[in-house]
Amino acid sequence: MSTLIEGREGQWELVIGLETHAQVTSEAKLFSGASASFGAKPNSHVSFLDAGMPGMLPVINQRCVEAAVMTGIALNAEINLVSIFDRKNYFYPDLPLGYQISQFSDPIVGEGWLDIELDEGSTKRVGITRLHLEQDAGKSLHDQDPFRTFIDLNRAGVGLMEIVTEPDIHSADEAAAYVTKLREILRYLGVCDGNMEEGSLRCDINISVRKPGGALGTRTEIKNVNSIRFMREAIAFEARRQVEIIEDGGDIDQETRLFDPDRGETRSMRSKEDSHDYRYFPDPDLPPLVLDTNYIAEIKSRMPELPDAKRSRFVNELGLTEYDANVIAADKSSAAYFEKAAEKAEPKLVANWVMGEVFGRLNKDGLSIVEANVAPEELAALVVMIQDGKISGRQAKEAFEKMWSEGMGALAVIQELGLEQISDDGAIKEMVASVISANPDKVAEFKAGKTQLLGFFVGQVMKASKGKANPKAVNAILQEILGQ
Amino acid sequence: MSKSELLQLDIATAGKGLRDGDFTAIELTEAYLDAVEASRELNIFITETPDRAMADAVAADKSIKAGTSSKMTGMPIGMKDLFCTQGIKTTAASNILGEFIPPYESTISARLKAAGTILLGKTNLDEFAMGSSNTTSAFGAAINPWELTEDKKPLTPGGSSGGSAAAVAAGAAIAATGTDTGGSIRQPAAFCGIVGMKPTYGRCSRWGVVAFASSLDQAGPFARTVRDAAIMLETMAGHDPKDSTSAAQATPNFEALIDGGVKGMRVGIPKEYRVEDMPEEIDSIWRRGIEMVTAAGAEVVEVSLPMTMSALPTYYIVAPAEASANLARYDGVRYGARVEGDDLNGMYSATRGQGFGKEVRRRIMIGTYVLSAGYYDAYYKKAQRVRTLISQDFDNAFHSVDALLTPTTPGAAFPIGEKEDDPISMYLNDVFTVPASLAGLPAISVPVGSNENGLPLGLQIIGRPFDEGSVFRLGQALEDAAQFDKRPRLTLEGFK
Secondary structure: OOOOEEEOOEEEEEEEEEEEEEEOOOOEOOOOOOEOOOOOOOOOOOOOOOOOOOOOOOOOOHHHHHHHHHHHHHOOOOEOOEEOOEEEEOOOOOOOOOEEEEOOOOOOEOOEEEEEEOOOOOEEEEEEEEEEEEEOOOEEEOOOOOOOOEEEOOOOOOEEEEEEEOOOEOOHHHHHHHHHHHHHHHHHHOOOOOOOOOOOEEEEEEEEEEOOOOOOOOOEEEEEEOOHHHHHHHHHHHHHHHHHHHHOOOOOOOEEEEEEOOOOEEEEEEEHHHOOOOOOEEOOOOOOEEOOHHHHHHHHHOOOOOHHHHHHHHHHOOOOOHHHHHHHHOOHHHHHHHHHHHOOOOHHHHHHHHHHHHHHHHHHHOOOHHHOOOOHHHHHHHHHHHHOOOOOHHHHHHHHHHHHHHOOOHHHHHHHHOOOOEOOHHHHHHHHHHHHHHOHHHHHHHHOOOHHHHHHHHHHHHHHOOOOEOHHHHHHHHHHHHOO | OOHHHHOOOOHHHHHHHHHOOOOOHHHHHHHHHHHHHHOHHHOOEEEEOHHHHHHHHHHHHHHHHHOOOOOOOOOEEEEEOOEOEOOEOOOOOOHHHOOOOOOOOOHHHHHHHHOOOEEEEEEOOOHHHOOOOOOOOOOOOOOOOOOOOOOOOOEOOOOOOHHHHHHHHOOOOOEEEEEEOOOOOHHHHHHHOOEEEEOOOOOOOOOOEOOOOOOOOEEEEEEOOHHHHHHHHHHHOOOOOOOOOOOOOOOOOHHHHHOOOOOOOEEEEEHHHOOOOOOHHHHHHHHHHHHHHHHOOOEEEEEOOOOHHHHHHHHHHHHHHHHHHHHHHOOOOOOOOOOOOOOHHHHHHHHHHHHOOHHHHHHHHHHHHHOOOOOOHHHHHHHHHHHHHHHHHHHHHHHHOOEEEEEOOOOOOOEOOOOOOOHHHHHHHHOOOHHHHHHOOOEEEEEEEEOOOOOEEEEEEEEOOOOHHHHHHHHHHHHHHHOOOOOOHHHHHHOO
């Protein structure tokens, strides 16, 4: 696939590197015990440290360290046994300490890579430069009062993982595929909820253009893009803007820009000249973070299976199609639901049901898979009845509807609806016998060669069974008895 | 016992008196509250807490009666106003904190409170502990009780913990807390003729102590005797999970480690401490100290610490660098003083420009400079490397000796106002104390004699990391030999 873009004077290549900030799912903040949850009353989740009170000291939250190590392993990256927390100094009212605790020269995770899936089914490897832990800042609220700015420190000090890629990305599609894949992994690991609207996952986009194969161009950085759609729009706009400037004979300013979703454009936020000197230096309140190999091995041993591994297992061991495996493995909870159901029933049949009826009903009711009204065990019970020929597909759908809306188990619904087929040979034989003895003339005709009367007999037996007899079994038994 | 007699007791003897029922904690506290009042001209306390003291005394008497008291129960102490005390104004001797009342209690003050001590008040210090003469305090300098006569200029008690040292010397507290970043316990102890102990970095929790330079700040006790310092340190020390730099070390019974003598101990005399232009009085007190420990049975050997002279410049890069970030939180946004400005930056400039004193502003600027792009490698990074070399010097020396004996300061207490126009000569006060700070080593200052003007002079003992025991033992040997029992004149007159 060509990722080049057309300019007036020929083709241009886009060069993109992404810095993703992922909020670590944790009870507490990175260095304080205050809650890290979203959506609370302003300034209700603030410890004395978060408020920058005198004499308060940071203590590392082990959960955040574990999340960084897990993510590093999932990104095929080197875990640094010694990493250092630095102070990044700047003044802003939503930064109470006057510095952000981050990792600068010695991050917890070094180089790695991530394979992303592109549309045509091909994959591409994106290099990971590093992952480090840092604190989030608070929030400045400029729209609450005409003359004053309010500060909400609930977010101040919440743990973030900053994940930086190499400039290996060459199109909006690739950027979107990278973030989609990264988010999938973070959610699988349970280290970040991946919710871009709430800001728990956000991207800074470093972007430049060049003639294919030429020297790298000057880049701009688009800050805090908080949806994949906006990311695509921002990249498309910024690439076009840069190409036009260069083709008009201008130069790109190395600057920080903001994406305005309402207007679909990027705007200059601050130029390189305005950039801060952050005066990074090791935080003397925090000794170097030292990990031992046993700790890393222990984390590795209890890491969940990652989406790529799951997908290939679904295909190779459970016989799913690539497409079905992709759809089901894309979400950890859906995969878990599927796997639970597939433990007891035919996986391919279960996959059809999950992707058809289950996803359909979830969609219709606006629910997520963990809120499904039919437990995976019950879906499995239903599918088993289809497999065993006890009910037809059509009957199963009728039953599923009732299971979903009334929260009943599969067996109970089948019984209440009287759907369970009679497959018991003895019972069917009795019915067949009574139908035959009630229709001696038709039996004679059949035996004389009018074999199309078989349908009539089947109909009579089905009628006698009130539709519950298994038609296949009825057929077989009729043929057997009439053929004698 | 008269109030004057009560004020003469040290912790060890007062503790016995309290437990034997010779007097009550209330009586002892009342005597000290009188002394606090009588010594007000020394500007020792920024905030006096007499009501709290009496309440503490009532509780102490109860606990003594119930038999649940500790060695520190009933001891009226001063608290350097750098320790956050819940419900009591904490200033760090700076205007920028305004009327700040902490909603929390520092680990050290909480431990002392739990041990039954009596809080007399918050003592004066150099602003944010930056200074060696107490003159940078926004509340005016504390005054050294020694040689305070009408015809002579008042002397500095030293700094930064000058108020605490003056309190103990003047008999306005039985003991006091200090913090030491480059000598802020040892130098004032030497100037005031008392004992001051800076334990190993990590021994005492920094949680709730207003930070100056985090990698150097360490709390410790001021007391009248080595034994008292050991008793008080035992209460202060201990691992604190709230301070990531606090050492996971068990706290020994320091008092028990004092006894046993110094026979067979090897004591190093670092030749580089024999600096050019060293006043004869310092050289001579050092020689006397060497004789004392030799007579007590220790073996004295000369050692070399080649990086000694690099310690001061290293310190004056590392400490301001850390301070420049530590003091960034005082921005007028959330607590403390705020001076309005036209915009955000105007408010920052006005608040910080007016809230901080000159010396603090100087150090913030030095610190900001040495961390700046383009200067970081030449200053901060290089200083960190030199700091490592300084530590290695000590490590090497401790292969052959158990402790080091040096002067504490290059001179006796000087008049307030001297050296004010020359920051470098002021910084030189710390030349003997800063190396142990950079290496995080335990060090004590013990009064060993007086100069020809009758002013006290102290010697410093530096030990291996977490070997406060050897430091105390040698300190006790010096104390026993020196029999330094002089008291500042003011005290004896003031308390009659």
